[in-house]
Amino acid sequence: MFWDPKIEKLSREKLEKLQLERLKKTLQYVFSRSPFYKKRFTEKKFRPSMVKSLDGLARVPFTYIDDLRKNYPYGLLAVDKSETVRLHTSSGTTGKPKAIFFTRDDIGRGADLIARCLVMTGVTKKDVLQNMMSYGLFTGGLVMHYGAEKVGALVIPAGIGNTDRQLMLMQDFGTTSIHITPSYALYIADVFEKKGLDPRKELKLKRAYMGAEPHSEETRRKIESAFGIDVYNSYGLSEMNGPGVAFECQYKDGMHLWEDHFIMEIIDPVTGRQLPPGQEGELVLTTLCRVGMPILRYRTKDITRIITAPCRCGRTHRRIARITGRSDDMFIIKGVNIFPQQIERVLMGIKGVARNYLIQLESYDELIVKVEIQKRSFDGSVDHMAGLKAEIEGKLRAELLVRPKIELHEPGSLPVSEGKAKRVIDNRKL
Numbered sequence: 001m002f003w004d005p006k007i008e009k010l011s012r013e014k015l016e017k018l019q020l021e022r023l024k025k026t027l028q029y030v031f032s033r034s035p036f037y038k039k040r041f042t043e044k045k046f047r048p049s050m051v052k053s054l055d056g057l058a059r060v061p062f063t064y065i066d067d068l069r070k071n072y073p074y075g076l077l078a079v080d081k082s083e084t085v086r087l088h089t090s091s092g093t094t095g096k097p098k099a100i101f102f103t104r105d106d107i108g109r110g111a112d113l114i115a116r117c118l119v120m121t122g123v124t125k126k127d128v129l130q131n132m133m134s135y136g137l138f139t140g141g142l143v144m145h146y147g148a149e150k151v152g153a154l155v156i157p158a159g160i161g162n163t164d165r166q167l168m169l170m171q172d173f174g175t176t177s178i179h180i181t182p183s184y185a186l187y188i189a190d191v192f193e194k195k196g197l198d199p200r201k202e203l204k205l206k207r208a209y210m211g212a213e214p215h216s217e218e219t220r221r222k223i224e225s226a227f228g229i230d231v232y233n234s235y236g237l238s239e240m241n242g243p244g245v246a247f248e249c250q251y252k253d254g255m256h257l258w259e260d261h262f263i264m265e266i267i268d269p270v271t272g273r274q275l276p277p278g279q280e281g282e283l284v285l286t287t288l289c290r291v292g293m294p295i296l297r298y299r300t301k302d303i304t305r306i307i308t309a310p311c312r313c314g315r316t317h318r319r320i321a322r323i324t325g326r327s328d329d330m331f332i333i334k335g336v337n338i339f340p341q342q343i344e345r346v347l348m349g350i351k352g353v354a355r356n357y358l359i360q361l362e363s364y365d366e367l368i369v370k371v372e373i374q375k376r377s378f379d380g381s382v383d384h385m386a387g388l389k390a391e392i393e394g395k396l397r398a399e400l401l402v403r404p405k406i407e408l409h410e411p412g413s414l415p416v417s418e419g420k421a422k423r424v425i426d427n428r429k430l
């Protein structure tokens with residue numbers, strides 16, 4: 001199903017023409033309206049007229065996360081403050097957050113993008129969508145909410161936490177779709193298990209939209225089988241609208257990135273040079289329709305690749321592959337580069353492993369992986385536990401080329417964070 005078939009199926013030629021038109025307009029707009037970009041362009045001796053084709057985008061200076069922090073709170077605005085109607089901030093880091101502003105039209109366009117995503121995966125006005133993401137400064141609550149309302153679904157603004165109430169709402173109102181972080185979905189699956197309830201029998205759930213945190217294909221499968229549903233990956237970031245930037249269709253093979261609203265590039269994070277389609281690198285995004293706070297060539301730090309093969313669903317907007325990590329997530333043990341995602345992928349593929357884990361770094365040559373294992377295994381024989389531990393250690397070693405120290409834990413005993421999961425505890429002294 002399509003929300004906006006004309007634009008979702010626009011030919012590549014027309015889509016790229018539209019991108020170029022919008023890019024040129026955006027460049028002129030920020031140069032005349034945004035003090036930040038005026039200064040940045042002038043310092044870098046860049047003029048909007050230098051971009052004559054989409055290839056010319058490579059000449060536009062990058063915008064970095066730090067630019068948003070340094071120009072906090074209002075420095076990147078391109079409109080008068082009175083034109084803005086909403087503020088969101090980014091989550092998860094120390095120091096000042098990144099402040100993102102939306103005009104009324106920005107909010108309308110953002111809701112439209114979410115509507116495309118939801119309709120693409122089968123949501124109609126008959127659906128009940130329980131939004132289990134935090135309502136507040138985080139975009140996962142309100143941005144999804146407005147989009148789901150636009151489709152006409154009944155939206156339950158449950159927010160995150162208070163799990164007993166979540167279960168009650170899902171059961172009483174026949175929730176068909178949930179919007180949830182992977183860590184909270186795993187947690188809820190645990191709660192059902194502890195209560196001796198089978199969510200496949202108790203609920204009318206058909207699908208979950210999972211995003212805001214990196215997660216592996218194995219985690220998707222675990223949640224799909226625990227709930228008996230389809231799980232769709234959803235990628236976004238506050239700086240670019242929040243959710244609704246890229247989303248999977250029914251084929252679940254990469255996320256369509258809405259190219260009439262964003263231009264994507266994949267670059268080498270070290271040299272900053274563009275990489276050919278298909279090669280993995282850092283995702284860089286440029287907004288094409290934002291009015292309140294356009295952002296050009298934003299260094300997301302998210303690592304992915306562009307999938308160029310056409311999609312069977314008929315959409316022409318290219319897909320990005322599952323995010324494999326963030327360039328700043330990576331840590332080095334014994335000289336080997338390791339992404340937390342690699343560890344998750346291995347763990348979630350092992351039978352007997354439960355749903356939560358923690359990576360602890362104590363020194364530059366010691367990697368500790370704390371893993372919750374299933375109750376059956378935990379209560380099993382000493383030999384069984386030792387076998388499981390050896391299996392986890394062996395498989396992680398094969399993947400990482402470093403031998404980790406494994407600790408097995410009872411299900412439900414490792415800490416769970418509200419909001420985004422914190423999987424890595426770094427106790428190394430700098």
Ligand code: DLL
Pocket residue numbers: 089090091133138139140210211212213214215233234235236237238239242243244300302323326
């Ligand atoms: O997480 C927006 C969002 C809300 C996306 C709900 C999807 C669903 P931020 O808090 O600004 O915004 O965090 C953005 O989260 O740069 C990625 O590193 C990570 N991230 C988001 N979605 C995914 C995903 C929201 N599907 C940062 N897979 C991004 C992996 C993701 N990482």
